[in-house]
Amino acid sequence: MSKLLLNLRHVPDDEAEDVRAMLEKADIPFYETPPNRWGITVGGIWLRDRSDYPRARSLMDEYQRERLLRVRAEREQRRREGREETLWQRVCRQPVRVVASLAAVAFIVFLMMLPFLWIEWAGSS
Known part of the structure; x- marks a missing residue:
């Protein structure tokens, strides 16, 4: 039975690539699920055999x-x-985004x- 090793949400591409290489080097069989179209799931790296976890x-x-x-x-x-x-x-680079966020x-x-x-307005009348 499969076991999730790494949820790929907010994982940089280089980190995911490093994890794939690490698993291949250690001869641990895995597979990857892609993100779905609507962004509800972002994919993951799964181990094929739970005993490898x-x-x-x-x-x-x-x-x-x-x-x-290192980072x-x-x-x-x-x-x-x-x-x-x-x-x-960052504020100078994206002023509209900052103003919109603050608003x-x-x-x-x-x-x-x-x-x-x-309550305050209703109580004062």
Whole structure:
């Protein structure tokens, strides 16, 4: 029976490729399900045999530890070199998106406060 090893939601392509290569190198049979058309499921990497899961999980844990250290070091290097995008740079690059997001947040807060404001308005008349 199959066992899900990696849900591919928010997984970068290079990481998924590394996991595939790791499983092939370890001779662990797997298959991949594609994402569906509407984005409800994003696919996954499945082990064909559930009994391979402990070994695959151990390999995954080691890979993720190594990847975490590598990615953090790369990000720190970009930050030191001034190549890491700051919040202000992102705001300047996408001003419409930022304003729209802030407006949406303000609207949601207003809707959440509306019952309390309604009580206040009704009580003062």
